Amino acid sequence: MNPIQTLRVALRAILRNKLRAFLTTLGIVIGVGAVIAMMAIGAGAKQRVEEAFAAMGTNVLIILPGSTSSGGVRGGFGSMPTLTWDDLAAVRSDVPTVKVAAPTLRSSMPVISEVQNWTTSITGTSPEYFDIRNWPIALGSAITQSDVDGGTKVIVLGQTVVDKLYGSNSNPVGQMVRVGNTPFQVVGVVTRKGQSATGQDYDDAAFIPFTTFARKVQGGLGKYLQGSIMVAATSSATTSRAQQDITALLRERHHTGAGEDDDFSIRNLAEIASAQQQGTETMTMLLASVAAVSLLVGGIGIMNIMLVSVTERTREIGIRMAVGAEPHHILVQFLIEALSLSVAGGLIGVALGVGAAVWIAARLQWPMLIQPDVIAVSVGFSAIVGIVFGIYPARKASQLDPIDALRFE
Amino acid sequence: MGAPVIELSEVTKIYRTGDVELRALDGVSLRIDEGEFVAVMGSSGSGKSTLMNIVGCLDRPTTGSYVLAGRGVAGIRRNELARIRNRTLGFVFQQFNLLARTSALENVELPLEYAGLGAKARRKKATDALARVGLDRRLEHHPNQLSGGQQQRVAIARAIVNDPKVILADEPTGALDSRTSIDVMAILQELWRSGITVVVVTHEPDVARFASRVIVMRDGRVLSDRSQQAARAVPSEHDGSNT
Numbered sequence: 002m003n004p005i006q007t008l009r010v011a012l013r014a015i016l017r018n019k020l021r022a023f024l025t026t027l028g029i030v031i032g033v034g035a036v037i038a039m040m041a042i043g044a045g046a047k048q049r050v051e052e053a054f055a056a057m058g059t060n061v062l063i064i065l066p067g068s069t070s071s072g073g074v075r076g077g078f079g080s081m082p083t084l085t086w087d088d089l090a091a092v093r094s095d096v097p098t099v100k101v102a103a104p105t106l107r108s109s110m111p112v113i114s115e116v117q118n119w120t121t122s123i124t125g126t127s128p129e130y131f132d133i134r135n136w137p138i139a140l141g142s143a144i145t146q147s148d149v150d151g152g153t154k155v156i157v158l159g160q161t162v163v164d165k166l167y168g169s170n171s172n173p174v175g176q177m178v179r180v181g182n183t184p185f186q187v188v189g190v191v192t193r194k195g196q197s198a199t200g201q202d203y204d205d206a207a208f209i210p211f212t213t214f215a216r217k218v219q220g221g222l223g224k225y226l227q228g229s230i231m232v233a234a235t236s237s238a239t240t241s242r243a244q245q246d247i248t249a250l251l252r253e254r255h256h257t258g259a260g261e262d263d264d265f266s267i268r269n270l271a272e273i274a275s276a277q278q279q280g281t282e283t284m285t286m287l288l289a290s291v292a293a294v295s296l297l298v299g300g301i302g303i304m305n306i307m308l309v310s311v312t313e314r315t316r317e318i319g320i321r322m323a324v325g326a327e328p329h330h331i332l333v334q335f336l337i338e339a340l341s342l343s344v345a346g347g348l349i350g351v352a353l354g355v356g357a358a359v360w361i362a363a364r365l366q367w368p369m370l371i372q373p374d375v376i377a378v379s380v381g382f383s384a385i386v387g388i389v390f391g392i393y394p395a396r397k398a399s400q401l402d403p404i405d406a407l408r409f410e
Numbered sequence: 411m412g413a414p415v416i417e418l419s420e421v422t423k424i425y426r427t428g429d430v431e432l433r434a435l436d437g438v439s440l441r442i443d444e445g446e447f448v449a450v451m452g453s454s455g456s457g458k459s460t461l462m463n464i465v466g467c468l469d470r471p472t473t474g475s476y477v478l479a480g481r482g483v484a485g486i487r488r489n490e491l492a493r494i495r496n497r498t499l500g501f502v503f504q505q506f507n508l509l510a511r512t513s514a515l516e517n518v519e520l521p522l523e524y525a526g527l528g529a530k531a532r533r534k535k536a537t538d539a540l541a542r543v544g545l546d547r548r549l550e551h552h553p554n555q556l557s558g559g560q561q562q563r564v565a566i567a568r569a570i571v572n573d574p575k576v577i578l579a580d581e582p583t584g585a586l587d588s589r590t591s592i593d594v595m596a597i598l599q600e601l602w603r604s605g606i607t608v609v610v611v612t613h614e615p616d617v618a619r620f621a622s623r624v625i626v627m628r629d630g631r632v633l634s635d636r637s638q639q640a641a642r643a644v645p646s647e648h649d650g651s652n653t
Binding site: 003006017316317319320321322323324325326327328329330403404407 | 463466492495501511520523525572
């Protein structure tokens with residue numbers, strides 16, 4: 002008996018009891034469906050985190066100044082300026098793994114156009130900033146080096162600020178705005194960047210040369226850099242290396258003793274990103290393994306029904322044996338039947354899981370990512386479930402005594 | 411008449427249930443030659459069904475030897491027994507034992523599937539076998555669409571489809587009325603005349619008279635064994651396919 006005949010016999014036996022076959026496979030359907038949906042949503046969440054950090058840049062380091070410490074009360078990072086403009090220059094020139102570095106001086110201030118005003122985060126920085134953030138200019142131009150050198154009053158706006166001041170899709174390049182009491186000319190608008198992983202709106206921001214910022218907001222350009230430094234390493238692979246090199250350089254420049262704490266801190270976005278990714282992965286695996294348990298339960302359901310089926314069809318087995326079916330023919334017949342049930346359940350489950358993932362994604366505006374390998378593994382796993390749980394009933398059938406089987410009523 | 415096709419010597423079959431020992435067959439020696447039509451008679455519990463099971467390779471004797479078509483089969487494995495049932499023997503049962511919800515043609519094809527024949531050859535042989543029992547117009551009918559006599563004829567077609575040496579019929583008329591019984595016996599006689607050895611187990615003398623030899627069993631032994639002039643089974647006028 003060839004495999005196609007065996008398959009036909011198995012399929013016919015299944016189709017004879019359509020409702021029962023469907024109920025039998027339901028466990029597998031739900032199991033596979035749940036695994037696929039969970040994995041799709043989990044992978045979507047992971048991708049969202051990845052994208053969020055890719056938007057920030059995985060090769061980005063942020064150097065924050067140190068903390069004050071007086072009378073045992075220690076302020077947080079940034080509570081005391083410990084970074085100097087010379088430190089910035091040294092980081093730029095002395096660390097080979099650093100591609101570019103930019104100062105970021107921040108303050109929340111109202112930006113006032115002729116008709117509207119909007120309080121946003123003003124960042125004083127240098128032209129490299131847009132390169133580090135991987136943030137292209139949509140309209141007009143970026144801050145230039147000569148703007149920095151000359152301390153000119155130019156401003157680059159984020160999309161949200163443009164929306165609030167001028168309405169969406171308008172081109173404000175060339176317009177004048179006031180920041181506090183100082184008039185600035187809008188020279189450019191950066192592209193829309195969206196939200197950070199924590200929901201912060203990247204586009205609610207405006208940028209001016211740091212020299213102008215220091216003079217107009219901070220009351221002059223002193224020795225200390227009153228903000229943080231954003232650094233791009235030459236690649237994401239060299240980011241950790243750059244972090245070590247900068248730490249060593251700044252400790253040396255600040256004359257930090259061997260046992261003393263750093264008077265600055267370096268945030269490595271790549272590390273934060275991978276920690277977050279691990280978090281989502283763990284969550285995904287947890288959900289998927291809960292779903293996988295229902296696959297197991299589905300397998301037990303299949304075994305149950307196959308045992309019933311063997312008992313019901315004892316006479317058929319006897320007839321087949323009488324006309325020459327060898328034990329392995331019977332074994333394969335029932336095994337294929339169990340396998341067909343579980344694989345059919347698996348395929349329905351895939352359809353259901355994909356459907357559920359698409360639906361949930363649409364309803365919750367949650368990203369999802371359907372991975373072909375997850376589908377292959379789920380269907381493969383349900384096939385294994387079919388074989389594992391089908392083998393006992395099939396063996397039982399194949400070892401029936403033909404005489405008893407023929408006499409069975 | 412011909413060479414021996416079934417040779418049993420000193421065959422015993424003992425069933426044990428707990429301490430109770432049941433000797434279903436008690437030293438049966440028997441030789442059936444090619445071309446015989448044998449009726450095995452006896453009351454229930456005489457051992458005739460056990461004998462049938464052993465001759466049919468569905469069961470193995472406890473002791474003794476059994477040579478079927480020149481091959482010793484007393485101690486061989488289950489797979490081998492299945493192959494012998496498939497190629498050398500054909501079964502006809504009292505309850506027909508057809509697969510439900512399966513067409514006559516597919517029922518008859520079943521032994522050929524296990525013999526490993528291709529679809530085309532199967533279909534041809536099965537159609538021929540059904541024609542031989544007069545059912546070539548009922549190929550696609552399912553058992554529940556056929557009368558008892560027709561079902562038994564499908565079963566006979568299934569028994570002969572793989573060109574067996576021996577047909578074993580266990581109470582083939584037990585579930586049929588007397589007129590249909592004669593029709594079935596007529597078909598078995600026809601097969602016998604074409605050269606197939608036929609062994610029928612029955613408790614009805616009316617059926618046994620169509621055989622060329624009658625063996626009577628009692629208490630697991632052969633009580634009597636005699637040859638006779640087989641009465642000719644004349645099928646009834648109707649063709650049987652309408653009932």
